[in-house]
Amino acid sequence: MNRICNLFGIRYPIIQGGMVWCSGWRLASAVSNAGGLGLLGAGSMHPETLIDHIHKMKAATDKPWGVNVPLMYPEIDRLMQILVSEGVKIVFTSAGSPKKYTPMLHEAGAVVAHVVSSSKFARKCEEAGVDAVVAEGFEAGGHNGREETTTLTLIPSVRRATSLPLLAAGGIGSGEAMLAAMALGAEGVQVGTLFALAGESSASEAFKQRCVALGEGDTMLCLKKLSPTRLIKNELFNRISEAEDRGASPDELKAILGTAASKRGIFEGDTDGGELEIGQVAASVGTIKPAAEIIEQLIKGYADAKAKLAETDF
Numbered sequence: 001m002n003r004i005c006n007l008f009g010i011r012y013p014i015i016q017g018g019m020v021w022c023s024g025w026r027l028a029s030a031v032s033n034a035g036g037l038g039l040l041g042a043g044s045m046h047p048e049t050l051i052d053h054i055h056k057m058k059a060a061t062d063k064p065w066g067v068n069v070p071l072m073y074p075e076i077d078r079l080m081q082i083l084v085s086e087g088v089k090i091v092f093t094s095a096g097s098p099k100k101y102t103p104m105l106h107e108a109g110a111v112v113a114h115v116v117s118s119s120k121f122a123r124k125c126e127e128a129g130v131d132a133v134v135a136e137g138f139e140a141g142g143h144n145g146r147e148e149t150t151t152l153t154l155i156p157s158v159r160r161a162t163s164l165p166l167l168a169a170g171g172i173g174s175g176e177a178m179l180a181a182m183a184l185g186a187e188g189v190q191v192g193t194l195f196a197l198a199g200e201s202s203a204s205e206a207f208k209q210r211c212v213a214l215g216e217g218d219t220m221l222c223l224k225k226l227s228p229t230r231l232i233k234n235e236l237f238n239r240i241s242e243a244e245d246r247g248a249s250p251d252e253l254k255a256i257l258g259t260a261a262s263k264r265g266i267f268e269g270d271t272d273g274g275e276l277e278i279g280q281v282a283a284s285v286g287t288i289k290p291a292a293e294i295i296e297q298l299i300k301g302y303a304d305a306k307a308k309l310a311e312t313d314f
């Protein structure tokens with residue numbers, strides 16, 4: 001009996017992480033229809049856009065799905081009201097404390113999961129009453145933990161810290177990695193990078209092609225003075241990195257980033273001047289595939305690796 005599958009009513013314990021400029025209704029519904037849990041990424045949507053995506057999602061799947069809400073969203077109260085009035089049943093919050101909104105979401109009948117990067121915050125999630133926790137390691141794409149704790153280290157530590165259903169995120173790029181995460185105590189995985197590069201992702205083709213051509217070591221964590229973010233080492237990254245080396249202030253860094261840097265990079269395909277958020281595991285993706293094929297490969301890789309390990313002796 002898998003607690004993640006039970007909690008969300010899904011076939012496979014695979015969550016497609018909410019991702020700015022990538023996870024609209026096309027990607028999220030494809031994942032849900034294939035037996036995982038698709039999440040709309042509200043972080044890059046105006047409230048009206050989110051409502052539109054929720055309506056399209058309702059039409060595109062009768063399977064469970066949810067919405068990811070980064071809690072630093074500027075119109076957060078409005079967004080929460082939308083989730084309640086639209087009857088959204090699953091909410092993954094991130095980037096903030098789940099204390100304020102979890103009771104309200106529970107009252108509206110939603111299941112709440114929260115993303116953390118340390119066992120200290122996992123314990124706080126338990127105190128806040130969330131239903132599941134996503135522990136996201138340093139390998140992950142997008143905004144990241146300040147302490148640089150890797151998935152391999154984080155999962156057992158969070159497992160010891162809380163009895164909540166636990167999802168591992170960060171560097172899950174294959175069924176073998178999924179099996180490893182489950183061996184460490186996770187009960188499922190949240191996958192970002194693989195799905196950001198799926199055919200149904202709303203990221204631009206230029207961004208996807210740049211990502212699938214990456215090699216090991218081509219992304220790096222930066223912007224610790226603002227919000228630690230893993231980025232591809234492009235022209236913008238080089239300018240940020242140079243500024244950070246000479247001790248640039250947060251305001252200087254903001255000026256270098258400019259406005260809507262991730263929209264420019266991910267959505268509009270400015271692969272030199274935009275902010276290109278993607279995880280380390282992009283280096284192993286190779287080609288753009290439909291979301292259903294990604295899920296199929298994860299499940300097959302997981303089962304094959306499990307069988308192979310069972311045959312192996314020391």
Ligand SMILES: Cc1cc2nc3c(=O)[nH]c(=O)nc-3n(C[C@H](O)[C@H](O)[C@H](O)COP(=O)(O)O)c2cc1C
Pocket residue numbers: 016017018019020022041043044068070093094095115136139140141142143169170171172190191192193194196266277278279280281
């Ligand atoms: C392009 C991109 C955008 C992301 N945006 C968000 C976001 O808006 N909210 C969030 O909670 N996580 C965000 N993430 C993190 C993912 O939801 C997921 O936890 C992470 O990508 C997992 O690690 P992986 O990239 O190694 O698979 C983003 C990741 C990527 C690659």
